Each structure stands twice: as C-alpha cells, then as structure tokens.
Amino acid sequence: MRSLSLTIDLDEIITKLVNRLSKIMAISKVSIYLKTEESEKVKVYETSEQKENNEIIFYEPDKNDPFFVSLIEQEKINTEEFMINYYLKISEELEKRKISLSLPLIVQNRLIGILNLGNKKFEDEFSQEDIFLLETISTQASIAIDNAISYKKLEKAYKELKNTQEELIKAEKLSTIGRMASSIIHDVKTPITSIIGFAQLIGFKTENKLLQEYTKQIIRSAEQMHGMIQEILDFAKGKEKELNKKKHNLEEIIDEAVLELKNYLEHNNIKLKLVRDFNNSLYLDKQKVVRVLYNVIKNAIESMPDGGRITIKTYPDNNNAVISITDTGKGIHPEIKNKIFEPFFSNGKNNGTGLGLSIVKKIVEAHKGKISVESNPGKGTTFFISFPIIKDIT
Ligand SMILES: Nc1ncnc2c1ncn2[C@@H]1O[C@H](COP(=O)(O)OP(=O)(O)OP(=O)(O)O)[C@@H](O)[C@H]1O
Ligand SMILES: [Mg+2]
Incomplete structure (x- = not known):
C-alpha cells in the first residue's frame, strides 16, 4: 500500500x-x-x-x-x-x-x-x-x-490564476499600446502629412519619370504607415463595437471592398470570381463590413505572392447570410489556426500589425454574426462569415 x-x-x-x-x-x-x-x-x-x-x-x-x-x-x-x-x-x-x-x-x-x-x-x-x-x-x-x-x-486554482494573469497582461498590453499609439499618432501625423505634401510637390515639379515614380512610392509608403497607426488607435479605442446599422445590399458592400483592392489584386496577378446566391438586404454597418471584407480579402491576396484565385460566394443558410472567401494560397498551419484572431498575431509577413483579423472578428461579433476558417496548408483557405438575417426591417 x-x-x-x-x-x-x-x-x-x-x-x-x-x-x-x-x-x-x-x-x-x-x-x-x-x-x-x-x-x-x-x-x-x-x-x-x-x-x-x-x-x-x-x-x-x-x-x-x-x-x-x-x-x-x-x-x-x-x-x-x-x-x-x-x-x-x-x-x-x-x-x-x-x-x-x-x-x-x-x-x-x-x-x-x-x-x-x-x-x-x-x-x-x-x-x-x-x-x-x-x-x-x-x-x-x-x-x-x-x-x-x-x-x-x-492545480485548479493555479490554472485560474494563470488565466487571469494572462488576461491582465493582454489587457495591459493593449492599453499601453493604445496610449502609446495615441501619442505617436499625434506626433507622427504632422511629419507624415508633410512627407506626402513634399513628395507630391517634387512629383509635380520634375519631368524626370524615375523621380516621379519614386515620389509615388514615398507617398504610398507614407499613407500605409498612416493607415497602420490609425488602425492601432481605432482598435485600442474599441471603435469596431460602435455600429451605425442600416439596411444594405450585401452585394454592394462586397463590390465596394473589391473596388478598394482592385489595384492590389491586379498587381498581384490574382483572378477574382464572384458567386452571388444571396440577393436580400441586411441590417449592417456598411463601412465596418467593407472593412471586414477588405481585411479578409487582403490576407487572401497576401497568401498568394505568386498569384492565384479568390472566390467570393454569398448564400443563405437558415437564418443567416453567409459570405465565403476562398483563396488558393499557402494555407494556415493547424498550429496557428486558433491564434490568427488574436490581436497582434501576425505570421510570415514583414509589415503586418496583426490586428486585421481581430478587428474582423470584433466587427462580425458586434453584428451578432460568426466567423470561422477552414484551411488546407499548401492548397488554400476559406473564411466563412455569417450575418443574421433580421426580418421586418422597414
Ligand atoms: N487567407 C490566409 N491565408 C494564409 N494565412 C492567413 C490568411 N489569413 C490570415 N492568415 C494568417 O493569419 C495571420 C493574422 O492575420 P491578420 O490579418 O490578423 O494580421 P496580418 O495580416 O499579419 O497583419 P495586418 O492585417 O494587420 O496587416 C496572418 O499573419 C497570416 O499568417
Ligand atoms: Mg491582415
């Protein structure tokens, strides 16, 4: 014994x-x-x-x-x-x-x-x-x-303590970043605006084609930097939860997101296919849902550096309208699949904030919708986004 x-x-x-x-x-x-x-x-x-x-x-x-x-x-x-x-x-x-x-x-x-x-x-x-x-x-x-x-x-108490501690660290990390971002954005906005302004000026003044091309590149990079800082700031302020919902046609929202990415799609040699099987209106915050689709499609483009195909489908499923976005990119490894929606998680990119999908998730959930992902490493990924169909909206 x-x-x-x-x-x-x-x-x-x-x-x-x-x-x-x-x-x-x-x-x-x-x-x-x-x-x-x-x-x-x-x-x-x-x-x-x-x-x-x-x-x-x-x-x-x-x-x-x-x-x-x-x-x-x-x-x-x-x-x-x-x-x-x-x-x-x-x-x-x-x-x-x-x-x-x-x-x-x-x-x-x-x-x-x-x-x-x-x-x-x-x-x-x-x-x-x-x-x-x-x-x-x-x-x-x-x-x-x-x-x-x-x-x-x-053991149970220890686990609980550890979870709480992790949550605290996460919250603290976010609020510190939020505070940092808001001071940075104010300090950085002015120089960025002047970089863009002077670069435009050089572009106008010169006849040199190469210089003109360089100034365009400077402007693009400065705007990208500005966008990234703004994104962190909005996230820290929890902006994605403030919704301004109205009746919208889902297809129009998809078209708008696609239009914003038109150049990026062409530049990366990506073919786009749209399959529309949902023709009703939904009660959504248009700007925010455009942002959702923009972020997901942009990730899909970034997963196919050598070109490929994106298929966007819309269809009804019970009381939901589903949008599926499928790419033929490198896929998501099972080990990181449950991390991709976490803020600041970014993998395999040089200039990602890692906020894209966590913003997406917050916006979708604020609409009482759902997001899920299926991926086959080496073959491609599909994101499924569903929004509840609310009837009787006048
Ligand atoms: N369609 C996809 N195919 C392959 N990997 C993906 C796809 N979508 C997301 N991921 C993975 O999920 C990670 C997190 O995505 P998320 O959009 O949150 O951040 P990011 O794209 O790295 O940065 P940001 O969106 O801020 O530029 C990505 O870094 C990438 O590794
Ligand atoms: Mg992204």
Missing part, C-alpha cells in the same frame, strides 16, 4: 486501492464513496463482479442512499460519537447490500469518504487481524486521497 502515497492522481489512487483490496484480501466487492470538489456531489468507485480485469465502474449515488446522506450531512466530526450514530444509520443497509465492513475515511476530523467491503471470498468473516489491517490501510488511504484532492484544488 506504500505506492498509494507515491501518486497524486485521484482516480489512480482510488482505482489502485479498490483493486488491491479486492485482490489481496480476496473481497467479493469493494466500493468507495468520495466527496467531489463540487459541493453536494459524491462519486462512487466500485469493483464490478461482472467485468473482467478488475475494471472499476463509476457512478453518482442515489440521493436517498444512506452512505451518500452520511457523507453530505457530516462536515466536522467527533469521531466516537460519529461512529456510533453512523453504524446505527447504516446497519440495515449493510445487510441489504451484503457489506461486511464499512469504514469511514477520516482526515483531521473531516469525513472525506466511505470504504465499503463485501464478503471475503473464501472465509465467512473478517478476522480481528483483518479488521486491524483494513483500518490501518483506510487511514493511510484517507491521507493519500485527501492529498490528491488538495493537489487537484491547488
């Missing part, structure tokens, strides 16, 4: 105890009633006579089961008095269920469980020696079980 104290897994301890008692002492049936972490709940571990290999069965006892009642009623106990009352209460049950010995498991005046033993297989009764041995075993087992329960509780 020493090995009981070497393990801290509760189920393992109980299974070992129940199995060994039934084997070594040759007892027909062994069961343990144990209080679980949830209050008012008891779990029974029992050897099954029907099953081979000493398999243990688990169940929740009936609410009128006297062992269950004793366990639930007793908290702090005075051992001697408790024992007398206990045996008075369960005496009938012992005969009914062919239990030869019932041993309460007590640790520091707390009743944590009950060990019930059936008949001995080869002898009529337990000898005085047997009883002494069983009592010793049950005392040791009680301590091992109690330790395992405490460990489980500690």
Whole structure:
C-alpha cells in the first residue's frame, strides 16, 4: 500500500486501492464513496463482479442512499460519537447490500469518504487481524486521497490564476499600446502629412519619370504607415463595437471592398470570381463590413505572392447570410489556426500589425454574426462569415 502515497492522481489512487483490496484480501466487492470538489456531489468507485480485469465502474449515488446522506450531512466530526450514530444509520443497509465492513475515511476530523467491503471470498468473516489491517490501510488511504484532492484544488486554482494573469497582461498590453499609439499618432501625423505634401510637390515639379515614380512610392509608403497607426488607435479605442446599422445590399458592400483592392489584386496577378446566391438586404454597418471584407480579402491576396484565385460566394443558410472567401494560397498551419484572431498575431509577413483579423472578428461579433476558417496548408483557405438575417426591417 506504500505506492498509494507515491501518486497524486485521484482516480489512480482510488482505482489502485479498490483493486488491491479486492485482490489481496480476496473481497467479493469493494466500493468507495468520495466527496467531489463540487459541493453536494459524491462519486462512487466500485469493483464490478461482472467485468473482467478488475475494471472499476463509476457512478453518482442515489440521493436517498444512506452512505451518500452520511457523507453530505457530516462536515466536522467527533469521531466516537460519529461512529456510533453512523453504524446505527447504516446497519440495515449493510445487510441489504451484503457489506461486511464499512469504514469511514477520516482526515483531521473531516469525513472525506466511505470504504465499503463485501464478503471475503473464501472465509465467512473478517478476522480481528483483518479488521486491524483494513483500518490501518483506510487511514493511510484517507491521507493519500485527501492529498490528491488538495493537489487537484491547488492545480485548479493555479490554472485560474494563470488565466487571469494572462488576461491582465493582454489587457495591459493593449492599453499601453493604445496610449502609446495615441501619442505617436499625434506626433507622427504632422511629419507624415508633410512627407506626402513634399513628395507630391517634387512629383509635380520634375519631368524626370524615375523621380516621379519614386515620389509615388514615398507617398504610398507614407499613407500605409498612416493607415497602420490609425488602425492601432481605432482598435485600442474599441471603435469596431460602435455600429451605425442600416439596411444594405450585401452585394454592394462586397463590390465596394473589391473596388478598394482592385489595384492590389491586379498587381498581384490574382483572378477574382464572384458567386452571388444571396440577393436580400441586411441590417449592417456598411463601412465596418467593407472593412471586414477588405481585411479578409487582403490576407487572401497576401497568401498568394505568386498569384492565384479568390472566390467570393454569398448564400443563405437558415437564418443567416453567409459570405465565403476562398483563396488558393499557402494555407494556415493547424498550429496557428486558433491564434490568427488574436490581436497582434501576425505570421510570415514583414509589415503586418496583426490586428486585421481581430478587428474582423470584433466587427462580425458586434453584428451578432460568426466567423470561422477552414484551411488546407499548401492548397488554400476559406473564411466563412455569417450575418443574421433580421426580418421586418422597414
Ligand atoms: N487567407 C490566409 N491565408 C494564409 N494565412 C492567413 C490568411 N489569413 C490570415 N492568415 C494568417 O493569419 C495571420 C493574422 O492575420 P491578420 O490579418 O490578423 O494580421 P496580418 O495580416 O499579419 O497583419 P495586418 O492585417 O494587420 O496587416 C496572418 O499573419 C497570416 O499568417
Ligand atoms: Mg491582415
């Protein structure tokens, strides 16, 4: 029985105890009633006579089961008095269920469980020696079980603490970035505007085609920088939750997002296919949903540096309108699939803020919609975005 104290897994301890008692002492049936972490709940571990290999069965006892009642009623106990009352209460049950010995498991005046033993297989009764041995075993087992329960509780508390801590760090990270971004954006806006202004001026003044091309590039980069900073700032302020919903045609919204990306699509040698099977209007914040589609389509383009195809489909599904966006790009590895919607998660890009999909998710959820993704690494990815169809909108 020493090995009981070497393990801290509760189920393992109980299974070992129940199995060994039934084997070594040759007892027909062994069961343990144990209080679980949830209050008012008891779990029974029992050897099954029907099953081979000493398999243990688990169940929740009936609410009128006297062992269950004793366990639930007793908290702090005075051992001697408790024992007398206990045996008075369960005496009938012992005969009914062919239990030869019932041993309460007590640790520091707390009743944590009950060990019930059936008949001995080869002898009529337990000898005085047997009883002494069983009592010793049950005392040791009680301590091992109690330790395992405490460990489980500690482990749970630790996990909760860790989660809270992670959430706090995330929130702190966001608000720090938000504060930084708002001061940066004010400081950076002016120089960026002057970079754009002077670059335009150089472009107008010069006849040199190469210089004109360079100034265009400067303007594009400066605008991109401005856009990225604005995006972080909006995100930190939680802007995607403020909706201005009106009745809109979904197709128009898709067309607008596609138009914004027209040059980018052409520049990257990407063919676009639209399959429209949803022709009704939806109640949406147009600007924000354009942003959703823009971000998802832009990711799709970025996943196909050597060109490819994007298919956008719209179709009804129960009470939802679904937009699916499929690309033939590099796909998303299963390991990062559940991270892509997290703020600041970016993978395989040089200049991403990692906010694109977390903004998308926030906007979709603010509309009570859903977003999911299916991906086949090396073959492509499909994002499914659904918005509820709200009837009776005038
Ligand atoms: N269609 C896609 N195919 C392959 N990977 C994708 C696709 N869409 C998203 N991802 C992956 O998810 C990550 C997170 O996307 P998200 O849009 O949030 O950030 P980002 O594109 O890296 O940065 P940003 O959108 O701010 O420019 C991407 O970096 C990319 O690795
Ligand atoms: Mg993106």
